Amino acid sequence: MSEKIIGIMGAMHEEINSILHLMTGVEETSFGRRTYYTGTIHNIKTVVVFSRWGKVAAATTVTSLITRFNVTDLIFIGVAGAIHTELKIGDVVIADRLIQHDMDARPLMPRHEIPLLGLTYFESDPNYITIAKRAIDAIIGDNIHSFIEEHEIEQFSLQNTWVFKGTIASGDKFFADQADKEQLHAALPDTLCVEMEGAAVAQVCYEYEIPFVILRIISDECNENSSIDFPDFIQNVSSKYAYEIIRNMFALSSGLAL
Numbered sequence: 001m002s003e004k005i006i007g008i009m010g011a012m013h014e015e016i017n018s019i020l021h022l023m024t025g026v027e028e029t030s031f032g033r034r035t036y037y038t039g040t041i042h043n044i045k046t047v048v049v050f051s052r053w054g055k056v057a058a059a060t061t062v063t064s065l066i067t068r069f070n071v072t073d074l075i076f077i078g079v080a081g082a083i084h085t086e087l088k089i090g091d092v093v094i095a096d097r098l099i100q101h102d103m104d105a106r107p108l109m110p111r112h113e114i115p116l117l118g119l120t121y122f123e124s125d126p127n128y129i130t131i132a133k134r135a136i137d138a139i140i141g142d143n144i145h146s147f148i149e150e151h152e153i154e155q156f157s158l159q160n161t162w163v164f165k166g167t168i169a170s171g172d173k174f175f176a177d178q179a180d181k182e183q184l185h186a187a188l189p190d191t192l193c194v195e196m197e198g199a200a201v202a203q204v205c206y207e208y209e210i211p212f213v214i215l216r217i218i219s220d221e222c223n224e225n226s227s228i229d230f231p232d233f234i235q236n237v238s239s240k241y242a243y244e245i246i247r248n249m250f251a252l253s254s255g256l257a258l
Contacts (some may be wrong), residue, residue: 005073005142006250008167009061010242011078011197014234016050018243019077022250024047032064041246042171042254046070049180050196051078054172055100058197058238062204062215073211075128076201077242077247079234080168080193080216081175083185087218089228090144090158092136092241093192094129095168095214097121098199101191102171112188114203121167122202125211129165132213136163147244156228166192168214170199181221193218217241 010016016037020026023039023046030036037048047069065071080093087093095203099121104111112120139147140161148158170189175181184194198214205212218240220228 002072005071006046006073007065008048009076011051012234013050014239015242018050018239019048019246022247025038042250044250054196055200059204061198065101066208066210074205075213076198077215078188079219079238080195081220082193082194083181089091089218090154090161091218092163093216094165095124095198096165097123098127098168098202098214100199101188102167122206124213128213129209131249131252132215134252135245138248139244148237148241160208164192168198168216170193170197172196
């Protein structure tokens with residue numbers, strides 16, 4: 001049985017930097033224009049890396065984690081835009097399955113089906129979904145006051161945050177207007193949120209038989225009303241979410257109580 005090595009990918013540098021504060025014995029390796037940080041969290045070997053943006057970049061990164069750094073498990077954390085109307089800024093989505101919304105090989109095969117695999121959705125590992133749910137439940141709602149400044153809570157209306165579990169859609173497109181959002185919702189009505197990496201990472205993990213989970217913090221509404229201070233949100237909200245969620249997931253994986 002191989003030793004557990006958990007790979008953690010983050011969608012933003014700030015999120016990665018926050019997670020590095022959890023690690024001990026950190027060493028850096030530069031490879032393929034990426035910096036991989038190896039060390040331990042709660043005595044579990046860990047490799048942390050910035051995914052870079054888009055499906056190709058993220059797939060390249062996770063492939064290196066698997067083939068060069070021998071990770072056995074994968075956690076991806078980052079921000080996303082809300083598609084479902086119930087989602088609001090500060091909520092967290094755990095992907096139970098992921099789909100590439102821009103995959104379309106019709107008429108050779110149905111829309112969204114991945115060529116040669118015969119799959120449309122890639123499913124996260126059930127055990128990691130359970131761990132992630134417990135980890136996130138411990139930090140959202142009233143608990144958010146323990147690690148987010150009050151003025152940030154007010155600025156981004158982070159009161160009454162929730163965790164959701166469902167479908168995440170990925171594609172090489174930034175959603176910035178209501179028409180795009182409505183078009184995606186019409187094609188894939190079960191989609192909770194949209195981003196640019198998760199489903200590609202999921203496909204690579206599927207092909208290499210690596211258990212994974214994709215976690216997304218809602219940062220905007222995917223339309224013209226998404227007028228938040230995005231750099232502020234990343235620095236002072238999502239990076240702190242990432243730290244707390246990963247800390248709790250590793251504690252639970254080590255058998256510790258939250």
